[in-house]
Amino acid sequence: MRYYLSRVAGSALLCLLLFMLADWWWPLPEPERVRSVLILAQDRTPLRAFADSEGVWRYPVTLDEVSPLYVDALLTYEDRWFYQHPGINPFALVRAGWQWLQGGRVISGGSTLTMQVARILDPHERTVSGKIQQMFRALQLEWHYSKTDILTFYLNLAPFGGPIEGVQTASFAWLRKPALALSHAEAALLAVLPQAPSRLRPDRYPELAQRYRDKVLRRMATQGRWSEDTVADAMHEPVMRLRFQQPMKAPLFAERMKTRAFADKVSRLQTTLDANIQWAVDNVLRTRVNSLPEKASAGLLVVENKTGYVRAYAGSADFHNAERFGHVDMVQAVRSPGSTLKPFLYGMALDDGLLHSASLLSDVPIKLHDYAPQNFFRHFSGAVSVAQALQQSLNVPAVDILQRLTPGVFVARLRHGGVVVSFPQHAEPNLSVILGGAGTTLEDLVRGFTALARGGISIKPRFVEEDPLEERRMLSAGAAWIIQETLRAIPPPEGSINAAGVAWKTGTSYGFRDAWAIGVSDNYTVGVWTGRPDGTPLPGSLGGAAAGPILFDVFRALPKQSGMNARRRPASVTQTDICWPLGESAAQTAPEHCYVRQQAWILNGNVPPTLPHFQQYSWSAGLQTYWINPATGLRVTAACNAPARESRQVAQWPLELQPWLASTLLEKIRLPAFDSSCPPGSEYQSGKQLAIRQLDASTRLYLPNVAVGQLSNGVTLDLLADGGEGEYFWLVNGEAIGVDAARSGLRHTFTRAGDYELTVFDTAGAVDKVNIRVISQP
Secondary structure (H helix, E strand, O other): OHHHHHHHHHHHHHHHHHHHHHHHHOOOOOOOOOOOEEEEOOOOOEEEEEOOOOOOEEOOOOHHHOOHHHHHHHHHHHOOOOOOOOOOOHHHHHHHHHHHHHHOOOOOOOOOHHHHHHHHHOOOOOOHHHHHHHHHHHHHHHHHOOHHHHHHHHHHHOEOOOOEEOHHHHHHHHHOOOHHHOOHHHHHHHHHHHHOOOOOOOOOOHHHHHHHHHHHHHHHHHOOOOOHHHHHHHHOOOOOOOOOOOOEOOHHHHHHHHHHHHHHOOOEEEOOOOHHHHHHHHHHHHHHHHHOOOOOEEEEEEEEOOOOEEEEEEOOOOOOOHHHOOOOOOOOOOEOOOOOOHHHHHHHHHHOOOOOOOOEEEEOOOOEOOEOOOOOOOOOOEEEEHHHHHHOOOHHHHHHHHHHHOHHHHHHHHHHOOOOOEOOOOOOOOHHHHHOOOEEOHHHHHHHHHHHHOOOEEEOOEOOOOOOOOEEEOOOHHHHHHHHHHHHOOOOOOOOOOOOOOEEEEEEOOOOOEEEEEEEOOOEEEEEEEEOOOOOOOOOOOHHHHHHHHHHHHHHHOOOOOOOOOOOOOOOEEEEEEEEOOOOEHHHOOHHHOOEEEEEEEEOOEOOOOOOOOOHHHOOOEEEEEEEOOOOOOEEOOOOOOOOOEEEEEEEOOHHHHHHOOHHHHHHHOOOOEOOOOOOOHHHOOOOOOEEOOOOOOOEEEEOOOOOOOOOOOEEEEEOEEOOOOOEEEEEOOEEEEEEOOOOOEEEEEOOOEEEEEEEEEOOOOEEEEEEEEEEOO
């Protein structure tokens, strides 16, 4: 007996060694090879699938993502002894062979699920040698993998008709639902389809598919797996003829993620996209796309402030519309940001102690070297606060502040905060960057704006949960809060409601090529771009009107969540009253010097005074001291013979603002006339009113005739004034053209026809204006 046992053991060991040698010589094909790729939302909803090189579609799943009803039907119908056999069921093989010999045809197959997986991995002909090959591969599978692994391979590799592989693909293709949500009837249908996937395709042969499905259902009842009542109900459920349709949610985002999936060698990638939010965003774009101009598209990004997770991503307005360049991803495209960088500029100026929210700024014509910025609507407002300048997106005050910070420093701080600003090759940052004279992406802009809701710290958008958390300091918590409060006060577009308390900013690039709207709520930051991807202009397309309504539609569709306490005022921010024109706190300003009272948010208790104007000659904001004769109240100097002198002070507005001031404000800063004790002479003209000489509303100047193609030299005019005090400051159409220090006249040349407003003001605050017309001769 011992001899026979040793012979058996030796034979078994020899067989094992031979099998191991064969396993080494003929290795098993890789079951987990990446062929097709599936991109999923956070809840595993398929966003988009990408077929392999042979056009096969597969949505990979794990065992826990498939309904237990399907697994029960599959194992009961195909391989009841799956968990007991070693990959080959000898009893099933003998039974199948005996039935074949008796009937002359195959009545029941002898293949186990493991053998079916083996044949998928290593196809063979239906011959005896092919069967032996299949059994060897089945043993290899059982040798290298667990039963759960092998069952998972089947779930992903089984053929279901046409280019469809795997139960998840089949479930979405034929039933429009995930495999986890199958009914009893649906589970039975998918269990039988791989037996004859071409003959049983529900989209072509629903009646035949239903007949085979019912066969599975009856077996489930016979085997006692499902109750008779359950099976009877399932048989009443018809098999629907549905066409196979690929999921196409966030197609450009999915395409972007496909590259990552292939690089990581994974067959599916679960992203941070929220399927419900993505659906809402797609619905907004479907509603709004027809209102976009011809060939215009849109880009849209929704980021969760707390985590940085990208919850919705629309790279274009209509992926399938070639005329709208639907294949171009505008979330990643580098475009001119227009005025969307202004919140960061004012926030940085707050942090640097240059400003508070009500600091006095001058919205007047300026010229910096050869650069003369204009406001979008070509008019100027004069005296404005920081809050007004930001809310109205005024260009001139922004350029003024930028030249104080310097463009290079501003761009460097933007990049540190996560907003990469690019320039043409060999170009350096300049003042135009704050008005859109650079390039950035919607993705980077959204990243920067998250800082407003996150205490000044931006967060990089994260596309999968495994992405590292990357945060950058953009502003202090106090500056971010002040800027957010300022932007929240901007009214929404006509027809929209700001129920979520959105702080938002628009932007329109030069030539109407880009229209932006970026908004921040407690929970989300949303960015919208509209325009033509090829860069052709869309005249009249403004950020507020083109992108703004889309932005607020999206915020209205977002789920309501508890906030991050983004609106809780930091301890570094306090509120105080300040006075114009000095800009200091009302508590530290004499009442007679407080001409306009403003409420301001200040940072770290700092109340910076009004900034000096960059053009030194026009600086006069501050306290100006003069002397009066106490007996008459009139002004005197050291040259006057007044018996006594008393000093007085007046708070002066910046001179460049005086043409825009109301007469009541001008009256407050006008110095008294000189006392009669002063010596006679032009310096002491005792109250003679400032007036422009020789010009009035009837004045007409005529440009000289020139030959066709030649430029006109224009018509030159001497600008003269009388009265007033000190130097004369001249402006043409609100733009400073020079200073007449000697009061002898200032020469100016008009080269274009049109209406012109001439303004002169003096050091004592007197102003005079005249309108003239320049005409081209016929």
